Amino acid sequence: MTLKPKRKLWRTRFKMARSTFSFATRIPYQEVCQPEVSEEELQHWGEYILLSDSVCVLHRDGTITRRAHNLTKLHANESLAQWDEVYRFYDRQTSLYKIQTAKVHLPDGSSKKAKKVVQPYGQTYLNFYPLRPGVTVEFEEQQDFFTPDRIAACMWGQEFLRFAIPCRRLRFTVAIAEPFSFEFKLHLTEQAPEKWKQGKYHVYQWDMRDVPGYETDDGTPHPRDVLPWVDFTTLSSWEPVTKFYMQDLDPPQKTPSQIQKLSEELTQEDQSEEEKLYSIYKYSSEDVRYGRHPNELNLEKTREVGSMLEDMRGDCKDKSSLMVSMLRHLEIKCNIAILLTRMNGSVSFLPGARFDHAIVCVDLENGKRLWLDPAGGPVTFKDLPTNDQGTQALLLNSNGGELTTIPDRGSQSHQINRVCHGVLSEDCSYQxxxxxxxxGDTAMELRLKYVNRNVESTALTLEKELAAHLTGARIESPRFISLKDISKKVSYTYRTTLEKWSRQIEDIILFRIPWIGSMHTVGLVNVQKRTSALQTPNPVRFTDDHKIEIPPGYQGYGLPYSHELECKWGRYQASVFVEGSCLICKREVDHRGGIVFEDQYQEFKEYWEACTRADALDVVLMKKVA
Structure with missing residues (x-):
């Protein structure tokens, strides 16, 4: 049951700031400015956090106060540039925003206040000056909210206990008034909070010193998957979250006449449940373009049906709601599912409104579930983008919602399969x-790139793409066999000539197989060790099958051979053998995705390098002795 807030506190009624210092006394600059941060540390990290102090308070009337106090010593140009101007926006009708401290501490011990400019409509911006290497920026702010959270009288959120740069002191405090209850969950840490009671508030505080930085690069996963953090909520279930989103997203119980007519027209020739599903999905995915008018970008509710059908446009909420409405009219059981996409981390949350996408879940007649994303792009029917798979989803239904996990089908749902027939000439060319x-994703990416191009443009662009990784390749007759029909896989064909692709040494030909998706060492795998986790490539399966006529009078040497390699993040199989006058080359590679932590890096590096060497291995063909 959701708690209802009690009578408004008088500071809430008169929109006055509430003090939080009884829960976490203020930490002054003098406490954290010594000892001086070394020049080497500043050069390495670009900046150094002296203090990160945040307080979140839920009052008994359901309103929230948040205070943050940060001190950062700056060095790098990009770090300095971030503080030239700092903007804040707030709704004056529902909250009060106060800047308590904003100044620059100079190396000589003096300090200068930042220039504050308050503009209409709740916009404030600060100019910090002067900024140069070695200064310390201090920024302390507080925002008091005078209405409860939009979901209910509650508080939820998350806080990282380690950052990308070092922090001398990190303190995080949560105070919860009675009768609210507090639940938290620790991720990748065992740092339990200190607990005490302050009047009618229960206080939880994490206080840490000398927290090391976490170096990141292009291969580092989302922080939620690799850094320690605490998730917290005062919601006891997902029911209020479900209720809130159903009001905004779920289509009305009585299907509008326009939708009834449209769904019947779209499926008038369909007999089976699958045929009806495809017709509705095709319309929602293809005919209704993605997006909203700028005036409606911040609108949380789904668009009005008439407006949506008039300009044939909608975002993920609109498309999913439209699709559910049509399917329900056809008496097909389905619900909208809301989720936080995989790009934002894969760890599950406690109850709260942390979602960025909406899709459709269909309960099929055979008892199974089918997940469809009408806003995911030109995705093949029954396929689901990687960004949706393996994530926590909340099904919006009248039973208070259902928290579930969308199945992760891995590399088998994202495949690139190639079959080749060719001739290897004695002059070392391969055609x-x-x-x-x-x-899966690979089909969707091809559609996004080519579906709106004409034949000439398609052929030219596809030719360039196919030749990009094969030096000296001549691509002829590239064309798509299937591209626009989202009920089918995307397929294309082409002819390739690789001049002088092989090497000839007297009576020996050294032939390198041009595998599709050939693996090669890259910077992120070349380093000897990593100080942070590594995000491996998204799940995809490559299969390649070459049947190659070898030059007359030649035979394989050291054949057959095969390679089988496997680890947690991938699987590699390749074989080469001679069958009659043909060289048969088969290869299947699974990139399984996932995260490689620092202590696992060597295992992954050895696997990747072994695959790279196997891909680059020459096939030896020797002229038969007369």
Whole structure:
């Protein structure tokens, strides 16, 4: 049951700031400015956090106060530039925003206040000056909210206990008034909070010193998956979250006449449940373009049906609601599912409104579930983008919602399969014809790139793409067999000539197989060790099958051979053998995705390097002795 806030506190009624210092006394600059941060540390990190102090308070009337106090010593140009101007926005009708401290501490011990400019409509911006390497910026702010959270009288959120740069002192305090209850969950840490009671508030505080930085690069996963953090909430269930989103997203119980007519027209020739599903999905995914008018970008509710059908446009909420409405009219059981996409981390949350996407979940007649994303792009029917798979989802239904996990089908749902027939000439050129079939994300990416191009532009662009990784390749007759039909896999064909692709040494030909998706060492794997986790490539499966006529009079040397490699993050199988006058080359590679932590890096590095060497291995063909 959701707690209802008690009578408004008088400071809430008169929109006055509430003090939080009884829960966490103020930490002054003098306490954290010594000892001086070394020049080496500043050069390494670009900046150094002296203090990160935040307080979150839930009062008995359901309103919230948040205070943050930060001190950062700056060095790098990009770090300095971030403080030239700092903007804050707030709604004056529902909250009060106060800047308590904003100044620059100079190396000589003096300090200067930042210039504050207050503009209409709740906009404030600060100019910090002067900024140069070695200064310390101090910024302390507080915001008091005078209405409860939009979900209910509650508080929820998360706080990292380690950052990308070092922090001398990190303190995080949560104070919860009675009768609210507090639940928290620790991720990748065992740092339990100190607890005490302050009047009618229960206080939880994490206080840490000398927290090391966490170096990041292009291969580092989302912080929620690799850094320590605390998740907290005062909600006892997902029911109020479900109720809130159903009001905004779930279509009305009585299907509008426009939707009834549209769903019947779209499915008038369909017989089976699957055929009806496809017709509705195709319309929602393809015919209704993605987006909203700028005037409606901040609108949380779904668009009005008439407006949506008039300009044939909607975002993920609109498309999913439209699709559910049509399917329900056809008596197909389905619900909107809201989720936080995989790009924002894969760890599950406690109850709260932390979602950025909406899709559709269909309960099929056979008892199974089908997940469809009408706003995910031109995705093949029944496929689901990687960004949706393996994530926590909340199904919006009248039973208070259902928290579930969307199945992760891994690399088998994202495939690139190629079959080649070719001829290897004695002059060392290799000519082959290929047919490629793709599914999942790879099919979607091809549609996004080519579906609106004409034949000439498609052929030219596809030719460039196919030749990009094969030096000296001549691509001929590239064309799509299937592209626009989202009920089918995307497939295309082409012919390739690789002049002088092989090397000839007297009576020996050294032939390197041009595998599709050939693995090669990259910077992120070349380093000897990593100080942070590594995000491996998204799940995808490559299969390649070459049947190659070898030059007359030649035979394989050291054949057959095969390679089988496997680890947690991937699987590699390749074999080469001679069958009659043909060289048969088969390869299947699974990139399984996932995270490689620092202590696992060497294992992944060795696997990747072994695959790279196997891909680059020469096939030896030797002229038969007369």
């Amino acid at each position: 082959f014809t290929a047919e490629v079939t793709t599914t």
